[in-house]
Amino acid sequence: MGKKIKLAHLQVLPIMSGVQKSMFDLISRLDEEKFTVTVICQSEGELTDVLSKSQIPFIVLPSLKREINLFYDFKAFVNLIKTFRKNKFDIVHTHSSKPGFIGRVAGKISNVKCLVHTVHGFAFHEFSHKSSVFIFTLLERLAGKFSDKIIIVNDQDYRYALNKKIAKMDKLIKITNGINGNDYNRKVNFLKKRLELQVGERQQTICSVGRLWKQKDPATFIRSVPLVLKQFPDCCFLIIGDGPLQLDLEQLIKELQIEQNVKFLGWRKDVNEILQVVDIFVQTSLWEGLSLSILEAMASGKPVVATNIKGNNELILDGENGFLIKPGDHEMLADRIITLLSDRQLAERFGKRNQDRVVNEFNIENVVKKTEQVYQEIKFH
Structure with a gap:
């Protein structure tokens, strides 16, 4: 040697x-x-x-x-x-x-x-x-x-x-x-994890992961919430991460009167487990290289709604394994979330394709x- x-x-x-x-x-x-x-x-x-x-x-x-x-x-x-x-x-x-x-x-x-x-x-x-x-x-x-x-x-x-x-x-x-796809498809005690997160057993849940700062544009995710709640009033929205915008985002949530539906989880070491018990993953970045959080959601078999920017549009093919939206467009984001919440078969089909892509390409x-x-x-x- x-x-x-x-x-x-x-x-x-x-x-x-x-x-x-x-x-x-x-x-x-x-x-x-x-x-x-x-x-x-x-x-x-x-x-x-x-x-x-x-x-x-x-x-x-x-x-x-x-x-x-x-x-x-x-x-x-x-x-x-x-x-x-x-x-x-x-x-x-x-x-x-x-x-x-x-x-x-x-x-x-x-x-x-x-x-x-x-x-x-x-x-x-x-x-x-x-x-x-x-x-x-x-x-x-x-x-x-x-x-x-x-x-x-x-x-x-x-x-x-x-x-x-x-x-x-x-x-x-x-x-x-x-990524190692096996880290994101291990069996998780669904009820126990949801109880830990204070999310109902049948409550439809949308999740976002990322640092709370300008690049990730978390405000667009939050502004989509009231529009989704008009059709699905019991939904839960989880935000994993922290950063300099957190206080501003908490104030925005109060102004929109959606405190009961949005939870800040901070940085977590069990993201792979949380992704197993949510229904939809959202990423609203304004720019990226190749998003690791999207890859993690894909490996977890989740449908993804993400901004149509470089990197993201190589991972997500609009209408095939998720949806792409215009950056900053909270109305379009809400519409795509509602589409997935309304059509479980479509969401499951996107999720399965995402898992296959990670295994074969990433x-x-x-x-x-x-x-x-x-x-x-x-x-x-």
């Missing part, structure tokens, strides 16, 4: 949101006889707790910040150079836009042998100003020159990277997110295999 490849994965936030979950699902399944992995992130938190339980080492760099701050960004840049030189990683794999840029430039200066970056959705999106798109595209091109491989999780971002010459085709590869083991091939190809090229 040859020498193991020494990997570092660079994140910022120590939470377990979609990007962090995708990274953890990958690194926790890498062949231990071929790879060693260290995670670099801003601080200790839920992510580092999970890493510790899996005996995956991590390095904390407090200067890593999500927001742009020239002082901290320069400090993080210097600290990354020191960290890379000290640990002599064979491959540094960065995630998301800002750590992706700083990490790749620092890696180049530190003479890291191989640099990999995953685009979980570019920093610019459908709602970005043209000047922002122009600037971020230039930065991505610059970082692309330092990259040995750029992994992109959806078709539209892949085509954009090619068309805008962010990198040459031989540096780009599409590897979607993936299996985490395939993601791991393809990524290991990327590592080995660039390391021994």
Whole structure:
């Protein structure tokens, strides 16, 4: 057995949101006889707790910040150079836009042998100003020159990277997110879980999962509730996640007088179990890479109503395994929820197709295999 490849994965936030979950699902399944992995992130938190339980080492760099701050960004840049030189990683794999840029430039200066970056959705999106798109595209091109491989999780971002010459085709590869479907179709005690959630045994339940902030647009989900309740007055709406918009959303719920029908559950470690006992999954994001929460709902055999944005429209084919709606359109969202509540056979058909798609197209083991091939190809090229 040859020498193991020494990997570092660079994140910022120590939470377990979609990007962090995708990274953890990958690194926790890498062949231990071929790879060693260290995670670099801003601080200790839920992510580092999970890493510790899996005996995956991590390095904390407090200067890593999500927001742009020239002082901290320069400090993080210097600290990354020191960290890379000290640990002599064979491959540094960065995630998301800002750590992706700083990490790749620092890696180049530190003479890291191989640099990999995953685009979980570019920093610019459908709602970005043209000047922002122009600037971020230039930065991505610059970082692309330092990259040995750029992994992109959806078709539209892949085509954009090619068309805008962010990198040459031989540096780009599409590897979607993936999940372990078995985690989402295990038998759950339906009555016990519903009792725990304070949801009635026969109460039709709609669920949304995501951080409560601008990108996820949770207000659109909440504004759809009164329209659904006009036809199905006993429905329950579950919101899993927390974030900076929670107080505003609680106020909106009071204004709409729907407090009895909407429950905030906060972040949960039993999302896979909760998804087993709900009827419909809703996702109202304004932009995404490739939504892990939608994949989780699909694996759970649930019909999905989601916004028609890049990534989402690769997972959900309108009218075939769910419905796509215009971003921000709470009336259209309510209409599609009502359609599914009114037609159980349609909902079940969508759910079955979703489970089949996850097994056939979004299996985490395939993601791991393809990524290991990327590592080995660039390391021994």
